[in-house]
Amino acid sequence: CHTTLANEQVIHGVCERCETKVERKNLKQWYFKTTDYADKLIKGLDTIDWPDRIKDAQRNWIGRSEGTQIEFAIDGHSDALTVFTTRPDTLFGVTFMVIAPEHPLVDVIISDTQSAAVSQYVNLAGKKTDVARMEEKEKTGVFTGTYAVNPATNEQIPIWVADYVLMGYGTGAIMAVPAHDERDFEFAHKYGLEIKQVIEGDVQANTVHSGTGKLINSGRFDGLEGDEAKKEITDWLKESELGQTHTQYRLRDWLISRQRYWGTPIPVIHCVGCGVVGVPETDLPVVLPLNQKIDSTGRSPLLDDSFVNVQCPHCKGDAKRETDTMDTFVDSSWYYLRYPNPHYTQGPIDHEAIKQWLPVSTYIGGPEHATMHLLYVRFIAHFLYENSYIPMAEPLPKFICNGLIMGPDGNKMSKSKGNVVDPDDYVSKYGADSVRLYMMFMGPYDDGGPWDPQRFEGAHRFVNKVYDLATAQYKTQELNTEIEADLEAKLHKLIKKVSEDIGEAHFNTAIAAFMEFTNTLTKVRQAGSVSADAWKQSITLLAVLLAPITPHLSEEIWATVGNTESVHLQAWPKYDEDKVKDDVVTIVIQVNGKLRGEFVATAGTDKGELEKLATDLNQKENFTKDAEIVKTIVVPNRLVNFVVK
Ligand SMILES: [Zn+2]
Ligand SMILES: [Zn+2]
Numbered sequence: 001c002h003t004t005l006a007n008e009q010v011i012h013g014v015c016e017r018c019e020t021k022v023e024r025k026n027l028k029q030w031y032f033k034t035t036d037y038a039d040k041l042i043k044g045l046d047t048i049d050w051p052d053r054i055k056d057a058q059r060n061w062i063g064r065s066e067g068t069q070i071e072f073a074i075d076g077h078s079d080a081l082t083v084f085t086t087r088p089d090t091l092f093g094v095t096f097m098v099i100a101p102e103h104p105l106v107d108v109i110i111s112d113t114q115s116a117a118v119s120q121y122v123n124l125a126g127k128k129t130d131v132a133r134m135e136e137k138e139k140t141g142v143f144t145g146t147y148a149v150n151p152a153t154n155e156q157i158p159i160w161v162a163d164y165v166l167m168g169y170g171t172g173a174i175m176a177v178p179a180h181d182e183r184d185f186e187f188a189h190k191y192g193l194e195i196k197q198v199i200e201g202d203v204q205a206n207t208v209h210s211g212t213g214k215l216i217n218s219g220r221f222d223g224l225e226g227d228e229a230k231k232e233i234t235d236w237l238k239e240s241e242l243g244q245t246h247t248q249y250r251l252r253d254w255l256i257s258r259q260r261y262w263g264t265p266i267p268v269i270h271c272v273g274c275g276v277v278g279v280p281e282t283d284l285p286v287v288l289p290l291n292q293k294i295d296s297t298g299r300s301p302l303l304d305d306s307f308v309n310v311q312c313p314h315c316k317g318d319a320k321r322e323t324d325t326m327d328t329f330v331d332s333s334w335y336y337l338r339y340p341n342p343h344y345t346q347g348p349i350d351h352e353a354i355k356q357w358l359p360v361s362t363y364i365g366g367p368e369h370a371t372m373h374l375l376y377v378r379f380i381a382h383f384l385y386e387n388s389y390i391p392m393a394e395p396l397p398k399f400i401c402n403g404l405i406m407g408p409d410g411n412k413m414s415k416s417k418g419n420v421v422d423p424d425d426y427v428s429k430y431g432a433d434s435v436r437l438y439m440m441f442m443g444p445y446d447d448g449g450p451w452d453p454q455r456f457e458g459a460h461r462f463v464n465k466v467y468d469l470a471t472a473q474y475k476t477q478e479l480n481t482e483i484e485a486d487l488e489a490k491l492h493k494l495i496k497k498v499s500e501d502i503g504e505a506h507f508n509t510a511i512a513a514f515m516e517f518t519n520t521l522t523k524v525r526q527a528g529s530v531s532a533d534a535w536k537q538s539i540t541l542l543a544v545l546l547a548p549i550t551p552h553l554s555e556e557i558w559a560t561v562g563n564t565e566s567v568h569l570q571a572w573p574k575y576d577e578d579k580v581k582d583d584v585v586t587i588v589i590q591v592n593g594k595l596r597g598e599f600v601a602t603a604g605t606d607k608g609e610l611e612k613l614a615t616d617l618n619q620k621e622n623f624t625k626d627a628e629i630v631k632t633i634v635v636p637n638r639l640v641n642f643v644v645k
Pocket of ligand 1: 018
């Protein structure tokens with residue numbers, strides 16, 4: 001394609017949507033200043049219940065690092081080179097500097113003798129992508145012919161241009177410490193540059209000691225270590241007005257301009273006299289023109305006269321609309337704020353509806369969105385919160401990742417591997433309910449895993465089993481009130497388990513509970529041991545509980561037991577707290593807090609009775625080894641602890 005992309009949308013050097021190779025061009029475009037929110041986005045992560053892998057990915061992407069900004073004077077020039085480093089403790093070991101080919105000072109400092117070589121190198125570098133530059137195994141570079149001055153040693157150090165330094169990150173210049181940095185070492189080695197050790201340790205040929213340690217060859221800072229060394233050298237730089245502490249981020253601003261037709265128009269007007277003018281709020285939203293001609297030249301499809309030509313809102317003179325549209329990730333970063341009132345016409349967000357509905361109780365999505373949608377959506381929320389559009393900065397407090405379903409061979413499904421499973425084939429052969437149930441039963445929701453045809457058969461058999469059981473005739477043969485009470489207790493436990501598990505997206509364990517319950521039902525039916533009413537109650541509730549998992553099967557069972565209104569209109573069943581209590585509990589016996597034995601008691605047995613049971617057992621087993629019991633601590637339903645001398 002011919003559009004522009006944000007950093008996040010360039011995957012291995014190609015467009016994430018169509019795999020066109022990405023080229024660099026200089027364009028004037030619109031950005032959102034995401035970098036202003038870097039710290040807030042990091043801090044906000046501590047307040048939300050999201051998977052750690054997503055949080056870690058966002059922290060790394062924002063890439064906050066604290067360090068020191070240092071100015072290096074340039075010999076024979078008034079300009080200085082500014083670098084950012086997290087290792088000011090290695091300042092005395094800086095033996096050369098490297099600047100990016102795009103660095104604005106390249107043209108200024110280049111010496112006459114090196115001019116041709118540098119120009120050639122810069123031209124070549126311009127044809128490579130950042131990714132290609134970073135991935136190149138062999139570092140290349142060229143000397144500018146000019147020297148900087150190491151502020152610590154006052155020595156002259158050569159300035160090189162090399163494309164392994166990127167203009168987009170940091171200051172586009174680095175101080176090179178070849179004795180203590182792998183990349184700098186490689187470069188120095190290749191071009192025969194000086195290597196000067198400033199941190200104590202055995203440095204053998206071809207190895208780099210890149211950790212911190214005791215400083216050597218560092219003048220009055222010799223002997224200092226790690227953070228103290230960093231602080232002392234930074235303090236000295238501050239006093240000398242040659243440097244300052246600085247926090248740097250990997251995060252870039254969000255490039256939102258796209259040369260696409262199908263996007264939200266950027267509501268901006270360009271006027272020769274007034275410059276860039278925002279479209280007045282009363283004229284919003286700017287609506288896309290219909291019947292637009294689309295070609296593949298890469299020019300903005302909105303260049304059509306009737307759309308572009310417009311009156312300037314300020315001076316009323318002739319002006320032109322912005323023809324770029326927004327990255328569609330802008331839309332997907334706030335779409336959910338329309339859901340509470342999609343018909344609202346007084347603005348983008350209905351505050352009253354938002355107040356009533358936010359926060360989103362659970363947000364579900366794929367982990368591949370970690371540093372794109374999931375970061376954009378948080379950024380926009382923070383912005384809207386600060387500008388009082390929404391009542392909270394993190395309206396998505398809980399996020400669950402869905403897992404990825406693999407082919408039967410355990411590999412990611414792909415046509416070339418021939419391992420694609422089309423769920424539609426299964427739906428037409430086995431029915432949608434079996435497919436739904438199988439997918440929920442495969443494993444933990446966030447794990448995914450391979451599609452297993454044999455386990456699918458098992459899931460399908462279960463669906464049939466439930467149908468047969470629920471629609472079969474039931475006849476009481478020998479009523480057993482104990483079994484009937486037990487069935488009722490199991491039913492309430494099922495309601496509890498399924499309600500909790502579905503709430504946590506633990507569908508597989510909910511289904512396992514259904515399987516256990518139907519085993520009970522099978523036995524009950526064979527023996528005919530409960531009343532017809534108790535049986536009907538079980539089947540009825542089973543239909544309601546299964547409705548989210550097997551909606552068609554549930555509806556069928558629901559109708560078969562004589563209901564006319566849809567099962568999907570029924571209230572979710574509630575369980576009786578008394579009936580889900582476990583009948584028996586295991587009580588642990590401790591002596592001076594150490595586990596010595598256990599026994600089983602009815603749940604809720606009082607303290608006195610538990611102490612008596614434990615004492616009786618102790619007389620038999622002699623847990624206390626005839627020592628004098630000075631105190632007995634009883635925790636109902638849990639333990640009896642004998643304290644002995
Ligand atoms: Zn593309
Ligand atoms: Zn104007």
